[in-house]
Amino acid sequence: MEKIIPQHIAIIMDGNGRWAKKRGLARSFGHVEGAKALRRIMEYLPKIGVKYLTVYAFSTENWNRSEEEVSTLMSLFLKYIKNERKSMIKNGIRFYVSGRKNNVPQNLLSEIEKLQEETKNNEKLTLNIAFNYGGRAEIIDAVNKIIETDEKIIDEKIFSKYLYNSFPDPDLVIRTSGECRISNFLLWQIAYSELYITDILWPDFDEKEIDKAIENYSKRERRFGGVRNV
Numbered sequence: 001m002e003k004i005i006p007q008h009i010a011i012i013m014d015g016n017g018r019w020a021k022k023r024g025l026a027r028s029f030g031h032v033e034g035a036k037a038l039r040r041i042m043e044y045l046p047k048i049g050v051k052y053l054t055v056y057a058f059s060t061e062n063w064n065r066s067e068e069e070v071s072t073l074m075s076l077f078l079k080y081i082k083n084e085r086k087s088m089i090k091n092g093i094r095f096y097v098s099g100r101k102n103n104v105p106q107n108l109l110s111e112i113e114k115l116q117e118e119t120k121n122n123e124k125l126t127l128n129i130a131f132n133y134g135g136r137a138e139i140i141d142a143v144n145k146i147i148e149t150d151e152k153i154i155d156e157k158i159f160s161k162y163l164y165n166s167f168p169d170p171d172l173v174i175r176t177s178g179e180c181r182i183s184n185f186l187l188w189q190i191a192y193s194e195l196y197i198t199d200i201l202w203p204d205f206d207e208k209e210i211d212k213a214i215e216n217y218s219k220r221e222r223r224f225g226g227v228r229n230v
Helices: 016-022 027-048 060-064 067-090 106-119 135-147 156-160 207-218
Strands: 008-012 052-059 093-098 125-133 172-175 194-197
Touching (some): 027 052, 027 207, 052 067, 060 067, 093 106, 194 207
Parallel strands (some): 008 172, 052 125, 093 125, 172 194
């Protein structure tokens, strides 16, 4: 069977804290290793033909974590942007962030906007980071935008225009660490996405694991609400 490569993969990067705990380390070490895993996957996907990667980095609910962990995550994201900037520009990676801007430090927002502008014409891979993101929040924000317009009749196509971005819906959603839930991730966009759950913790996720997920995806028949071909 020919391997079918999804155009858009979305990943719930779960398990950083558990990875660190298993090794007797602080949770921050798990987040650092998780950033390395993201780099591996980001560099690998363009080689096999994937065009979009959306990753769940920080949810609207994550503000409820300890002040120390939230501060660490903000600092780590800022460091990630600065460290990966040259590589993204050189390798044709388009950088984009989806989510609310409230509560995000201004220096981080400035770096996000700067890198989005610098890479907006890159076409090899679009890396969309869901940061300060919630699926319900995105839908509510879209509704509030529509209320301010002159739209009279709303259908799915029109509604989608008011979401955080206009990227294609994910073909495949991967969740690491074995948890079987969506966790408020891309609630509108993944209506017909294929789901793949793995027990691998995110810092251990690599090219081999991506290949396993795509191999599994290739064996499925996507029907989008239709009937099975006989």
